[in-house]
Amino acid sequence: MKKSVFLGALTVAGLAAGVAGAATLDDVKARGKLNCGVTTGLVGFAAPDANGEWEGFDVGVCRAVAAAVLGDPTAVEFVPTTGKTRFTALASGEIDILPRNTTWTFSRDVDLKFTFIGVNYYDGQGFMVPKELGVSSAKELDGATVCIQTGTTTELNLADFFRVNNITYEPVPIETNAEAQQQFLAGACDVYTTDASGLAATRATFENPGDYAVLPEIISKEPLGPLVRHGDDEWADIARWTLNALIAAEEYGVTSANVDELASAPTDNPEINRLLGTEGELGAMFGLEPTWAVAAIKAGGNYGELFEKNIGENTPIGLARGLNAQYTDGGLLYTPPFR
Amino acid sequence: MTTLTDPPAESFKLSMLVYDTRYRSYTFQIIALIGVLTLFGWLTNNTVQNLNDLGKEVDFGFLSTPAGYDINQRLIEYDNQDTHLRAAFVGLLNTLLVAVLGCVTATIIGVIVGVLRLSSNWLVARLMTVYVEMFRNVPVLMWIVLAMAILIESLPSPRDFRGDTPEATMKLFDTVAFTNRGVYVPEPLFSRGIGDLSVFGAFGISLDLIAIIVVLIGSFWVAKRIGRKADATQEATGVRPRTWHVQTAVIILPVVILLVLLGFHLGYPALQGFNFQGGTHMRNSLIALWLALSLYTAAFIAENVRAGILAISKGQTEAAAALGLRSNRIMNLVILPQALRVIIPPLISQYLNLTKNSSLAIAVGYMDITGTLMGITLNQTGRELETVLLGMLIYLVISLIISGVMNIYNERKKLVER
Numbered sequence: 001m002k003k004s005v006f007l008g009a010l011t012v013a014g015l016a017a018g019v020a021g022a023a024t025l026d027d028v029k030a031r032g033k034l035n036c037g038v039t040t041g042l043v044g045f046a047a048p049d050a051n052g053e054w055e056g057f058d059v060g061v062c063r064a065v066a067a068a069v070l071g072d073p074t075a076v077e078f079v080p081t082t083g084k085t086r087f088t089a090l091a092s093g094e095i096d097i098l099p100r101n102t103t104w105t106f107s108r109d110v111d112l113k114f115t116f117i118g119v120n121y122y123d124g125q126g127f128m129v130p131k132e133l134g135v136s137s138a139k140e141l142d143g144a145t146v147c148i149q150t151g152t153t154t155e156l157n158l159a160d161f162f163r164v165n166n167i168t169y170e171p172v173p174i175e176t177n178a179e180a181q182q183q184f185l186a187g188a189c190d191v192y193t194t195d196a197s198g199l200a201a202t203r204a205t206f207e208n209p210g211d212y213a214v215l216p217e218i219i220s221k222e223p224l225g226p227l228v229r230h231g232d233d234e235w236a237d238i239a240r241w242t243l244n245a246l247i248a249a250e251e252y253g254v255t256s257a258n259v260d261e262l263a264s265a266p267t268d269n270p271e272i273n274r275l276l277g278t279e280g281e282l283g284a285m286f287g288l289e290p291t292w293a294v295a296a297i298k299a300g301g302n303y304g305e306l307f308e309k310n311i312g313e314n315t316p317i318g319l320a321r322g323l324n325a326q327y328t329d330g331g332l333l334y335t336p337p338f339r
Numbered sequence: 340m341t342t343l344t345d346p347p348a349e350s351f352k353l354s355m356l357v358y359d360t361r362y363r364s365y366t367f368q369i370i371a372l373i374g375v376l377t378l379f380g381w382l383t384n385n386t387v388q389n390l391n392d393l394g395k396e397v398d399f400g401f402l403s404t405p406a407g408y409d410i411n412q413r414l415i416e417y418d419n420q421d422t423h424l425r426a427a428f429v430g431l432l433n434t435l436l437v438a439v440l441g442c443v444t445a446t447i448i449g450v451i452v453g454v455l456r457l458s459s460n461w462l463v464a465r466l467m468t469v470y471v472e473m474f475r476n477v478p479v480l481m482w483i484v485l486a487m488a489i490l491i492e493s494l495p496s497p498r499d500f501r502g503d504t505p506e507a508t509m510k511l512f513d514t515v516a517f518t519n520r521g522v523y524v525p526e527p528l529f530s531r532g533i534g535d536l537s538v539f540g541a542f543g544i545s546l547d548l549i550a551i552i553v554v555l556i557g558s559f560w561v562a563k564r565i566g567r568k569a570d571a572t573q574e575a576t577g578v579r580p581r582t583w584h585v586q587t588a589v590i591i592l593p594v595v596i597l598l599v600l601l602g603f604h605l606g607y608p609a610l611q612g613f614n615f616q617g618g619t620h621m622r623n624s625l626i627a628l629w630l631a632l633s634l635y636t637a638a639f640i641a642e643n644v645r646a647g648i649l650a651i652s653k654g655q656t657e658a659a660a661a662l663g664l665r666s667n668r669i670m671n672l673v674i675l676p677q678a679l680r681v682i683i684p685p686l687i688s689q690y691l692n693l694t695k696n697s698s699l700a701i702a703v704g705y706m707d708i709t710g711t712l713m714g715i716t717l718n719q720t721g722r723e724l725e726t727v728l729l730g731m732l733i734y735l736v737i738s739l740i741i742s743g744v745m746n747i748y749n750e751r752k753k754l755v756e757r
Contacts, residue, residue, distance in 0.1 A: 113395060113721075230393070
């Protein structure tokens, strides 16, 4: 008994001890690798390909940050996390940044002591059902069995939605997306609910995606964004502006194909010049190379390229830009100026 | 003439702490104690300091805030507006449920397998060896996941029961439905029930159930009295009066009368909407966890039982055989009662293991205390330290209670020596 208390205390102390290191940037540089927390596998967002290389939309953010900080987009150690383990992993210092379909909420930002650095995907919670059930609206789901990943905001939204609409359901809590898929396909649950993007990504991996429908109701706002620990503002700035750089690059037409050419000499657009470091000293202000943004954009392309390559309409996942278009195209992406 | 004087009182010197064997052990023990206390102090201080730096002071206030999430299996009333504390309590009851079910089943299977492993029938003995080695040498998590996967993949889903020519039908005269969401069995209902007994206003216990249990205990007590009286008559006269029919009547009649008075009937499950409604729903997660934990722990218990039996001298068997007892009576009346003394102590740790292993429940989505308090609550409130410490404390208390109860039992089974 004494021993278990002792070991427990050790664990807790170990957990807390990792937090102490403040300057994440120095740690990452000294390590030569960025520790990036991702999902345990959600095709399109973060999943290992046939060669074991991680790829996806969230992975693109990891690579861009690694490129901006270390100049090498492959200098990333991917740490798969579940909905339950992700925050502990970040708080304990096991990972430096967590781009993992994580919804930006008040309590996570304030009470859990994390800093959200922006939104890389505007999402909402949806429902997927087999077409043979003949359900056309989520309000018809009275008495249904619902598969849900535990430890997520979706769990709370689900409870709210069914309570407000005065209908009942039976939750089946599940740890990972893969388990949810297994249960859903076997018919152990009628409905699978998670972020609409996640549903699309999951459906894309089914044998017969056409047999399943995503219901029209979107029951929540789920702004998904990367997050870092509270208290290291410099590191948060680097992560935030790397993401902003990818979004700005799309706005100004800087792509992975033309970035070298645009960065070789100052162009007549001062915004591009400051972004790519041919004018001004933006990189030096947070201790990075002047070409940090060039490296970040070259890592996987600008925001639009990342989107099209991983989750866009020409991929099996087939998500439309929707809210995630530039503000100039009627979307919500709007980056503050690089100045 | 010399005068005897007392030897000079030896004054205490500091060096004696090391060189004098009388004091040396104290010295080292005190040094070790200081070392351990320093380590603990450092750990605690470090934790508190780091949490303060993060701005997260230890605070259990979150327990009284609404949980916001639903739990599918609950033994007491609970909805998502109840507190985290109540959610934790629901989880605790689920842990206890699977632990009790698991311990009972594991003991039954374990004893049978342990005895059969010593069988003189080659095939039976070998089969039991295969079972024991198979379950003992694969992590229990695999068995839990495997059991769940088999249940999900092999059983029909509720929608297969629909239609004029359904792919699946209910079994046992249309009373039980085996689905991949669990087993639906008829539930006992009382049309003239006497309601619930409220405990601290927190949850209710069915008075019907209490009444039935009280009546049953009373009946058994009376039946036993009748048996004792028969024993006394036999001692005195040598003739044992026939009592079994009276005893059976005493046990069965009062319960039947009570059930009729309460208006007992069965509620059958029926397909309605997405799921079966009515009846008792035993979820797959519970069945998978229960099955895997019982089979796994039973393998260990079987080895304990075998060891206990082998510890009894062969002479006991031979002596009993010489008295004319048949082999199954020898086992039940002579060997097992003695073997219990060897079996019980390791059995206690198997019960503890099973209870603690039940914390793997989240692998199949069974909402035990680990899943609620140390799972969802931890996640939604971000109180790692508080929830984990609380969870550890709860497991500690459960384990100590199991040990305590089993130790009392062990004490009673001990060989009484003069």
